[in-house]
Amino acid sequence: MLKILQKSFRWPLAWLELLFDKPFGPPWNPLRQLGTLAFFFFWVSAVSGIYVFIVFDTSVGGAFTSVEAMTQQWYFGSVMRSLHRYASDAMVVLTVLHVIREFSLDRYRGARWYSWFTGIPVVWLLFVSGISGYWLVWDRLAQYVAIGSMEWIDWLGIFGEPVANNFLTQGSLDDRFFSLLVFIHIFGPLFLLFMMWVHILRINSSKTNPPRGLAVGSFTMMVVLSFVWPAVSHAPADLGTVPAVLNLDWFFMFLYPLFDVWGPGALWGIAFGGSLFLCITPWLPPLKKARVPEVFLEQCNGCTRCFEDCPYGAVAMRQRTDGRPFEKEAVVDPDLCTSCGICVGACPMSTPFRHANKLVTGIDLPDLPLNMVQARMAAAIEEARAENSKDTPSIMVIGCEHGADPGKAQGRATRSLTLPCIGMLPPSFLDYALSGAGVDGVMLTGCNDCDCFHRFGIPWTEDRLAGLRDPYLRKRVPRERLHACWAGEKGAGRLTEELEGFRRRLIDIKNTPGDGT
Ligand code: HEM
Ligand code: SF4
Numbered sequence: 001m002l003k004i005l006q007k008s009f010r011w012p013l014a015w016l017e018l019l020f021d022k023p024f025g026p027p028w029n030p031l032r033q034l035g036t037l038a039f040f041f042f043w044v045s046a047v048s049g050i051y052v053f054i055v056f057d058t059s060v061g062g063a064f065t066s067v068e069a070m071t072q073q074w075y076f077g078s079v080m081r082s083l084h085r086y087a088s089d090a091m092v093v094l095t096v097l098h099v100i101r102e103f104s105l106d107r108y109r110g111a112r113w114y115s116w117f118t119g120i121p122v123v124w125l126l127f128v129s130g131i132s133g134y135w136l137v138w139d140r141l142a143q144y145v146a147i148g149s150m151e152w153i154d155w156l157g158i159f160g161e162p163v164a165n166n167f168l169t170q171g172s173l174d175d176r177f178f179s180l181l182v183f184i185h186i187f188g189p190l191f192l193l194f195m196m197w198v199h200i201l202r203i204n205s206s207k208t209n210p211p212r213g214l215a216v217g218s219f220t221m222m223v224v225l226s227f228v229w230p231a232v233s234h235a236p237a238d239l240g241t242v243p244a245v246l247n248l249d250w251f252f253m254f255l256y257p258l259f260d261v262w263g264p265g266a267l268w269g270i271a272f273g274g275s276l277f278l279c280i281t282p283w284l285p286p287l288k289k290a291r292v293p294e295v296f297l298e299q300c301n302g303c304t305r306c307f308e309d310c311p312y313g314a315v316a317m318r319q320r321t322d323g324r325p326f327e328k329e330a331v332v333d334p335d336l337c338t339s340c341g342i343c344v345g346a347c348p349m350s351t352p353f354r355h356a357n358k359l360v361t362g363i364d365l366p367d368l369p370l371n372m373v374q375a376r377m378a379a380a381i382e383e384a385r386a387e388n389s390k391d392t393p394s395i396m397v398i399g400c401e402h403g404a405d406p407g408k409a410q411g412r413a414t415r416s417l418t419l420p421c422i423g424m425l426p427p428s429f430l431d432y433a434l435s436g437a438g439v440d441g442v443m444l445t446g447c448n449d450c451d452c453f454h455r456f457g458i459p460w461t462e463d464r465l466a467g468l469r470d471p472y473l474r475k476r477v478p479r480e481r482l483h484a485c486w487a488g489e490k491g492a493g494r495l496t497e498e499l500e501g502f503r504r505r506l507i508d509i510k511n512t513p514g515d516g517t
């Protein structure tokens, strides 16, 4: 059931992402930056909110007029007010898309349960912050939302006196109660920020800022929107009347019309039931957990590379326990590990150029040990070479479980190898594949550029190949016989196209006199 749901979300989202890649390019594609954009709009909302609060009169009598006076100043006050409102609306849209995307990509289970679970209070706090903001304008919409919210809360029977009584008559709402509403709107966002921080606490080097160009572009769009379509108030609140025609902010208030139809009990059921369901989803079937890497102390020299490269902070360096003359040793926290294998690719001992019969490295995946990767690679090289001819160069395509399927490239002297993440590939394996009795070319593939399923698989691989990160690819490896195509899950067509181009390049290299391949 969950799988069907995931696929039905994933299919349209993946195509939309591809569509957006064309004008924006992968790094600026907003659909690949939903979390960072939500952070960005939080800051836009916070800064504009500070201005709005400075000019705001916190009394029942003065609130509406102070907001109106600000709105009259079309060139600044009105823009700040509009930015405050639209940035909050944008956060709702971005959060909903972010949740759907992480869910559809299956990035909410296992070690990732923490980000998922702590995201749920973030949603509640986002709504408390947004709704409480609408109260403060003290217009007809505020009246409608405040009374609705209080009746909703009263249904729970937590307070002795119904809080909705504060809104019975024109005189029943005093400044003290209004100050409480202001207090909620200040502390709601502060607590929201705290929970956003908790949400990303367990993610190693988490990205909270969108690329600068994307930030500038989306901010400019929002400023233009604020000028063209400024946020305005309804008529002042009048507790003696029932507001008739209202222009709701559907991003925050979509539940309120249902209140009139279904009543408070049903809405609490939806809100609590929905949250509870989200809370348990990481533990619903199908549960699959690959075994986490094992550290082989006799091979580990405590170099810390696995610790630095793990995208999930699952490797810790602790005091040496085996008496060997190294200061530290690596240790894996199974609760944080996603079995991506990036640490295996980072380990200096992960090299096939060793004399031992069986390749044993410092840190290895029990379900796909490096000696198995080496054996598969050797077999694939042999098969590819057997079909190799002057016009058909032998090629090895190495990819991951989350991008374009490298298996689709098989045939015509081409063989494939699939890893959990491309970051698991130690650069020395490329040297091995291309040197001596190796293949004519190696093509690397994986997730979309800037959108690695395991966060750092692609950037670390690129850095290792460029000699910017240990372990790096040796200089002697001919770079012209290497090609990377970050095609992504829907990129089978692009992979085939680039493979064809790479094949032609290799034919040229092969047929160039003096080339030793
Ligand atoms: C204001 C709302 C939110 C913001 C600003 C936000 C922001 C972020 C950021 C910045 C990341 C890390 C990106 C990275 O560096 O890889 C992230 C990851 C994630 N978020 Fe959110 N998030 C929000 C709400 C939520 C909600 C409501 C949920 C789910 C209920 C959720 C689930 C996740 C998950 C599962 C990850 C993936 C962690 C991983 O890749 O290990 N987020 N979020
Ligand atoms: S397998 Fe991945 S998540 Fe686990 S320790 Fe290694 S790098 Fe970290």
Ligand code: SF4
Binding pocket: 295, 299, 300, 301, 302, 303, 304, 305, 306, 307, 329, 330, 346, 347, 348, 349, 362, 363
């Ligand atoms: S990268 Fe290898 S050698 Fe270095 S600390 Fe990790 S397991 Fe040990």
